[in-house]
Amino acid sequence: MNDEQQIRYQAHHDALTGLPNRALLQDRLELAIATAQRERRSLAVLFIGLDRFKSVNENLGHVSGDLLLQKAAGRLDACTRQADTLARFGGDTFVILLPEVAGGEEVAAVADKIIDQVGRPFHLADREVFVGASIGIALYPADAESADAMLLHADMALTGAKEAGRRRYQFFTVGMQRSIRAKAELEQELRRALERQELILEYQPVADVLTRRPVAYEALVRWCHPRHGMVSPARFIPLAEETGLIEPLGRWVLETACRQLRVWQGMGCSDLCVAVNVSARQLELGLCAADVESILVASGVRPASLILEITEGLMLDGRAESCGRLQALRDLGVRLAVDDFGTGYSSLGYLKRFPVDELKIDRSFVQGLPDSSDDVSLVEAIIGIARSLNLALVAEGVENQRQLAFLRDRGCGLVQGYFLGRPASGEAVSAWLACPSESASPRQESAAHA
Missing domain, CATH: 3.30.70.270 (Reverse transcriptase/Diguanylate cyclase domain)
Known part of the structure; x- marks a missing residue:
C-alpha cells in the first residue's frame, strides 16, 4: 500500500x-x-x-x-x-x-x-x-x-x-420521534428544576411494629413542576440516571435529608434515622465514602443515623467496583439496607459477601397477607433468613390492620406503609414530632385531605 x-x-x-x-x-x-x-x-x-x-x-x-x-x-x-x-x-x-x-x-x-x-x-x-x-x-x-x-x-x-x-x-416507530422530543424537553426541565429548587423531599415513617412509633424516615424525592404539577419519580429518576443528572440529584437528596434529620435530632429525637435510596448508577458515577462522609460532617449527623437503601439487583450484580464502594460506606459506619428484597429471583449467597444491616420485604409480598398462602410462605421464609443472619427487617407496603397483625405475630420488627404514615413534608413531620400526643400524625392529616 x-x-x-x-x-x-x-x-x-x-x-x-x-x-x-x-x-x-x-x-x-x-x-x-x-x-x-x-x-x-x-x-x-x-x-x-x-x-x-x-x-x-x-x-x-x-x-x-x-x-x-x-x-x-x-x-x-x-x-x-x-x-x-x-x-x-x-x-x-x-x-x-x-x-x-x-x-x-x-x-x-x-x-x-x-x-x-x-x-x-x-x-x-x-x-x-x-x-x-x-x-x-x-x-x-x-x-x-x-x-x-x-x-x-x-x-x-x-x-x-x-x-x-x-x-x-x-x-x-413513528411514536419514538414524539417520545424522544418529549424526553429531551423533560431532561432540560429537570436540569432547570435542580437550579430552581422545584424538587422537594417527603418523608415516610418506618415504625416499630409494637409501638407504631417512628424509628426512621425514608426520604422520597418529589418534583413539583410549575406547569405539569407533581411529576412521578418513575418518569424522572430513570432519566436522571441515563443523563448523569442522578449525581447532583443524589447529592442534593443526601444533603437535604441529613440536614432535616439533624433538625429532628435537635428536637430530642436523638435515635431517629433517615433512609436514602442509592442507585447502581450513582455508584458507577463515583459516589464514594468520602462524599458521604463530607455530607455527614457538614450536617452534624452520625454515620450510624444514615441508612442507604440499595436494590437487590445491585447486590446480585456483584461488580467489583460496586462491592468496594459499598464496603467503604459500611466501614464508614453507615448502615446498608437491601430494598425490595425477594424480587431478585437468584441466589441469596450475596448476603454472606455484603455486610448489610437490614432487609426490606418488597411490598408485592405484603399485599396478599394474610390470605395468600404463597405470600405467607415467602414472608415467613424472609423473616427466618433475617433472624438467622441477625438482620433488621422492614416490611414495606403495610396498608391495613390485618397485615400489621400478621407481621407483628411473626416477629417482623419494623413496618412501613400508608397504614403507619403517608409521605409528608419535613415541616409536617417536625410538627408531629414536637407534639406527637396532641396533634394529628402526618398519616392522619394526609388521610383527612386525601
Missing part, C-alpha cells in the same frame, strides 16, 4: 478496530439506498450499543476498554454477510448495513444472533467481563428514504431498546 492509498484508507477506517468509519458508512448507505430504490427492494440499518461499556472503561481503564471494542468488533463481524457493512460509528456504537433484506423477520434473526454473541463473556487479560448489546433497527423504505434519516431513526430505536431494559432490539 503506497502513501496515497494509506492516507485514503485511514480517512475511511477506524484506527482502533480497522472497521469502516462513519464517513465510509455514509457513502455505502447512500449507494445502497440508490440501488434499493432502483431495484425496489428493502434494506436495514442496525444501530448497536454496547451495554455497560462505560463502566468497563472507567473501572478497568482505557486499555481494557479498547481491547473490549476490538473483541466486540470481531464478534459483530462474524454475524454479518460478505455484502453487509459493519462500521464503528463512534464510542461504543457500531452500525451494520444490510443492503438487501426480505423483511423484518430476517433482520430480527440477525439482531438475535448479535445479542447472543455479544452477551457471552469477554476475556480481558485476567478478567472475565460481561457486557451486552442493545440494537435499534430502521428499515428502508418503510421508516426513511435518506441515509441521514435512516441513521437517525435507527439511533432513536436504539434509545428505545435501552430504555426498555437493554440487551434487546427494537424497530423504529
Whole structure:
C-alpha cells in the first residue's frame, strides 16, 4: 500500500478496530439506498450499543476498554454477510448495513444472533467481563428514504431498546420521534428544576411494629413542576440516571435529608434515622465514602443515623467496583439496607459477601397477607433468613390492620406503609414530632385531605 492509498484508507477506517468509519458508512448507505430504490427492494440499518461499556472503561481503564471494542468488533463481524457493512460509528456504537433484506423477520434473526454473541463473556487479560448489546433497527423504505434519516431513526430505536431494559432490539416507530422530543424537553426541565429548587423531599415513617412509633424516615424525592404539577419519580429518576443528572440529584437528596434529620435530632429525637435510596448508577458515577462522609460532617449527623437503601439487583450484580464502594460506606459506619428484597429471583449467597444491616420485604409480598398462602410462605421464609443472619427487617407496603397483625405475630420488627404514615413534608413531620400526643400524625392529616 503506497502513501496515497494509506492516507485514503485511514480517512475511511477506524484506527482502533480497522472497521469502516462513519464517513465510509455514509457513502455505502447512500449507494445502497440508490440501488434499493432502483431495484425496489428493502434494506436495514442496525444501530448497536454496547451495554455497560462505560463502566468497563472507567473501572478497568482505557486499555481494557479498547481491547473490549476490538473483541466486540470481531464478534459483530462474524454475524454479518460478505455484502453487509459493519462500521464503528463512534464510542461504543457500531452500525451494520444490510443492503438487501426480505423483511423484518430476517433482520430480527440477525439482531438475535448479535445479542447472543455479544452477551457471552469477554476475556480481558485476567478478567472475565460481561457486557451486552442493545440494537435499534430502521428499515428502508418503510421508516426513511435518506441515509441521514435512516441513521437517525435507527439511533432513536436504539434509545428505545435501552430504555426498555437493554440487551434487546427494537424497530423504529413513528411514536419514538414524539417520545424522544418529549424526553429531551423533560431532561432540560429537570436540569432547570435542580437550579430552581422545584424538587422537594417527603418523608415516610418506618415504625416499630409494637409501638407504631417512628424509628426512621425514608426520604422520597418529589418534583413539583410549575406547569405539569407533581411529576412521578418513575418518569424522572430513570432519566436522571441515563443523563448523569442522578449525581447532583443524589447529592442534593443526601444533603437535604441529613440536614432535616439533624433538625429532628435537635428536637430530642436523638435515635431517629433517615433512609436514602442509592442507585447502581450513582455508584458507577463515583459516589464514594468520602462524599458521604463530607455530607455527614457538614450536617452534624452520625454515620450510624444514615441508612442507604440499595436494590437487590445491585447486590446480585456483584461488580467489583460496586462491592468496594459499598464496603467503604459500611466501614464508614453507615448502615446498608437491601430494598425490595425477594424480587431478585437468584441466589441469596450475596448476603454472606455484603455486610448489610437490614432487609426490606418488597411490598408485592405484603399485599396478599394474610390470605395468600404463597405470600405467607415467602414472608415467613424472609423473616427466618433475617433472624438467622441477625438482620433488621422492614416490611414495606403495610396498608391495613390485618397485615400489621400478621407481621407483628411473626416477629417482623419494623413496618412501613400508608397504614403507619403517608409521605409528608419535613415541616409536617417536625410538627408531629414536637407534639406527637396532641396533634394529628402526618398519616392522619394526609388521610383527612386525601
